[in-house]
Amino acid sequence: MTTRRSLALWVLVAASPGCDERCDLDQEVADLAGPDAVDCGSADGEHGKEAWACAIDAFEAKEAFRVSWTTQGVDSTSTYVLVSDGEKMWKLAQDDYEKNGDIDGWDCVSPYVTDGKVDPKANELLDYPSIACERLDPDGNHYQVCGTFSGGDPEPLAFDP
Numbered sequence: 001m002t003t004r005r006s007l008a009l010w011v012l013v014a015a016s017p018g019c020d021e022r023c024d025l026d027q028e029v030a031d032l033a034g035p036d037a038v039d040c041g042s043a044d045g046e047h048g049k050e051a052w053a054c055a056i057d058a059f060e061a062k063e064a065f066r067v068s069w070t071t072q073g074v075d076s077t078s079t080y081v082l083v084s085d086g087e088k089m090w091k092l093a094q095d096d097y098e099k100n101g102d103i104d105g106w107d108c109v110s111p112y113v114t115d116g117k118v119d120p121k122a123n124e125l126l127d128y129p130s131i132a133c134e135r136l137d138p139d140g141n142h143y144q145v146c147g148t149f150s151g152g153d154p155e156p157l158a159f160d161p
Helices: 002-015 025-033 045-060
Strands: 038-042 065-072 077-084 089-095 103-113 131-137 143-146
Touching: 025 065, 025 077, 025 089, 038 045, 045 065, 045 077, 045 103, 045 131, 077 103, 089 131
Parallel strands: 038 065
Antiparallel strands: 065 077, 077 089, 089 103, 103 131, 103 143
């Protein structure tokens, strides 16, 4: 009897949502952009110019798209995605240091095509245009797109695109 009860409890816990589940950045992006979004790929390294050109084409045509890039920190890698449904644009971020891969997000307010002198991922100079946001909202905060907040000030806002 004890074995059966223990097994049933284990099955219930293992099948419960939120039990060591990692947030899925690709799924969150797909949900925001929609099924017809153009995947412009990664803007890292030698593919940066092509990825940003793809994103700019979609942005100017008011089409849904996604473009991503990574930054390397001291102890983790952060992945960023600029995603648009053709009308609205968001910037999402996921740090691989986090246990469940929490996803933070911001509204990209007044997006624009840069003149090729600003890299939206690191504020460095580029030799090709990209897309930047005039500002990110909520100002001084972020949305908790997926995962749980573990301290800090201010508390993040619920994400409701």
